[in-house]
Amino acid sequence: MDAGSIAFGVVATALVLFMTPGLAFFYGGLVRSKSVISMMMMSFGAIGLVGTLWILYGFSMAAVDSPFAFSGNPFSDFGLAALAAGESANTDLVGVAYGSTFAIITVALISGAIADRAKFGAWMLFAGAFATLGYFPIAAWVWGGGWVYSLGDLLGLPAVIDYAGGTAVHINAGAAALALTLVLGKRIGFTKGAHKPHNVPFVILGASVLWFGWFGFNVGAEWLNGLGNAGLITLNTIGATAASICAWLLVEKFKDGKPTSVGAASGAVAGLVAITPACANLTPGWALLLGALAGALCALAVELKFKLGFDDSLDVVGIHLVGGLLGTVYLGFFATGTGLLVGGGIGQLTVQLIAAIGVMVYAFVVALLIGLAIEKTMGFRVKDEDEIAGVDLVVHGEEAYEYELERVSS
Secondary structure: HHHHHHHHHHHHHHHHHHHHHHHHHHHHHHOOOHHHHHHHHHHHHHHHHHHHHHHHHHHOOOOOOOOOOOOOOOOHHHHHHHOOOOOOOOOHHHHHHHHHHHHHHHHHHHHHHOOEEOOOHHHHHHHHHHHHHHHHHHHHHHHHOOOHHHHHHHHHOOOOOOOOHHHHHHHHHHHHHHHHHHOOOOOOOOOOOOOOOOOOHHHHHHHHHHHHHHHHHHHHHHHHHHHOOHHHHHHHHHHHHHHHHHHHHHHHHHHOOOOOOHHHHHHHHHHHHHHHOOOOOOOOOHHHHHHHHHHHHHHOOOOOHHHOOOOOOHHHHHHHHHHHHHHHHHHHOOOOOOOOOOOOOOHHHHHHHHHHHHHHHHHHHHHHHHHHHHHOOOOEEEOOHHHHHHHHHHHHOOOOOOOOOOOOOO
């Protein structure tokens, strides 16, 4: 691979890694001022732990020799010494680094569902266990030759389309987030309007960084394919996100009377989530429609937690699970050349549904079992009095904002 292509891979890797600090700002702005450090630390903790595990054994697990294998052998190249000594190490190791950023952001996304009430040590234990049993195998299934990757061949149908992570990242994280909301239960005083964002500019900043980094997420996935679809992917990443913002704000205006900046930021993320699996397989017009549907449906879906009684603090379920499902299944209808409504048959829709449901159920069950094991042993949730006082000071010994009283001399 030429130097320019390798450089593009390095830039794409940096862009996707930058998404996790962006997520920290997005999530950090949405929580109380007494929880912002805790919230941001869960993202940075995921960078540290998942990045380490990916190099030690995660990359080895993320590829399989048979569609019926659970994952690759984690000890086949522990620490990647053999890969680093290979003739194509310069290119291969950039690919490893790029893959690590997907693993990191997937785990970090889950943390938004348990804001304001989780122990940091318990979260780190969950992050490591879920990365190992949840993300690494699912990555092998979707991109590494596993059953999702091979589903079309096994059934004699079109291949599953998940270009950059509708199943492996967003459905995976959203289903795991739903499981953890059930394990940790509701925040104290959980009612609609009771927990408001403490720093709206942080939310806008975080969403902007996410959108910026998402070009590494979507377009970056094209670097090993010669960048032949880079223009389409870039445009669809802009178009779907823009349409989603508009749709979310319209829903807010009709539902609540006022379009909000937090709604605009959330709409942007919803559009990015939905276009992730579909960015290379939709014409721009269908991408706009997908974005509009994502903004509207996710804006409505985030209200379900109040009706159904689960406390998804920062709407991981409403945005990532719903948006990921929408983007993945939408391809069954509108994927260029194979979608049911654009000249194809039922086959694309069939494999998209099987893949989406399979990943969703597996991720939910694994996260639920890990979460319950942690809760029953070391405990996952902080004490009620610590939640009221604020988890930043109790868990980390820090406060986000230090206020000094000014003395007014007379």
